[in-house]
Amino acid sequence: MTKLVLGIESSCDETGVALVRSGAGGALPTLLAHALHSQVQMHQAYGGVVPELASRDHIRRVLPLLRQVLTEADVPLTDVDVVAYTRGPGLAGALLVGAGVACALGAALARPVLGVHHLEGHLLSPFLSADAPQFPFVALLVSGGHTQLMRVDGVGRYELLGETIDDAAGEAFDKTAKLLGLGYPGGPALARLAEYGDPEAFKLPRPLLHSPNLDFSFAGLKTAVLTQARKLESAVCELPRADLAASTQAAIVEVLLKKSLKALQATGLKRLVVAGGVGANQQLRIQLNAACQARGVRVHYPELELCTDNGAMIAMAAAMRLQAGVQQPRSDYAFDVRPRWPLDAIDA
Structure with missing residues (x-):
């Protein structure tokens, strides 16, 4: 029997709502509608996310987005079977907005609720694409403050292979962009400037590139970029900045x-999933596609519009967990949030 799963995402600076119908007979869930509001413009003046402003904006946006999704899907609210929300990780106040709204809806409708791990949402978001992956696979999770390599054998069956020991890839993009005066959000702005630069102009470090493990480190790179950026402060030409980007x-x-290639070799798997905001970077996609094709490896990404935080990935993760029988929704409507929540401890 299929179920209608409503998903609410509010972990940081995007408010997302989506409606997914779970699959029948082993089929994948299908996305019926989703809506997203980004707070980027609001936070730009501050050079980054202001948690209190983020929480207040989620409160303003979530119900209008819910009405928009229900209208687009042509589904009455009373037809929803399960209400899912992002339980963590993320900003505590922002998470509480989504959790509170979800549990209030569940109580009003007498429907169960389910808390979802934000990174699992990213991890499973490629299953929403036309080219959905199959288990098992290696996953490269590059979302905000997270950079991780996981072995994924099924829903809820995750093995951590390596992770960042300091700055994540997304943070390295954002901090470099700030050093270059590109503002917020930094990653996309830096990628646009990089199109006009020479990637070999500056000899920057590749921390832990040749280490025997699969861990990451980007703090040393940030320091090297800071040194070079200071030398460019008096430059009158934009080209050196583009070269550094x-x-x-x-x-x-x-x-x-x-x-990622080392992880594939270590596991012997022939399928790679790339998820999270940095997964939208075109240079990363071009180089991964070429390297994986040469090695006979399939690589999968979420649709570009679903790389950032969104409600569709939360509804999808909830529906897949329900179908796999790895989690049951709750009907007591007491909720908590987990601002820090390792993905490999998802059931803890």
Whole structure:
């Protein structure tokens, strides 16, 4: 029997709502509608996310987005079977908005609720694409403050292979962009500037590139970029800044590429899933596609519009967990949130 799963995402600076119908007979769930509001413009003036402002904006946006999704899907609210929400990780106040709304809806409708791990949402988001992966696979999770390599054998069956020991790839993009005066959000702005630069102009470090493990480190790269950026403060030409942007992007992409290939080799798997905001980076996709094709490896990504935080990935993860029987929704409507919540401890 299929179920209608409503998903609410509010972990940081995007408010997302989506409606998914679970699959029948082993089929994948299908996305009926989703809506998203980004707070980027609001936070730009501050150079980054202001948690209190983020929480207040989620409160303003979530119910209008819910009405929009129900209208687009042509489904009455009373037909919803399960209400899912992001339980963590993320900003505590922002998470509480989504959890509170979800549990209030569940109580009003007498429907069960289910708390979802934000990173599992990213991990399973490629199953929403036309080219959905199959288990098992290696996953490269590059979302915000997270950079991880996972072995994924099924829903809820995750083995951590390596992770960042300091700055994540997304943080390296954002901090470099800030050093170059590109504002917030930094990653996409740096990638645009890098299109005009020479990726070999600056010899930047690739921390842990040749280490025997699969861990990442980008703090040393950030320090090297800071040193070079200070030398460019008096530059009157934009080209050196573009060169530094391109060189930084090249360093980050090379580390992500080489570590992903090492993980594939170590596991013997022939399928790679890339998820999270950095997964939208075009240079990363181009180089991963070429390297994986040469090795007979299939690589999968979420649709570009679903790389950032969104409600569709939360509804999808909830529906897949329900179908796999790895989690049951709750009907007591007491909720908590987990701002820090390792993915390999998802059932803890």
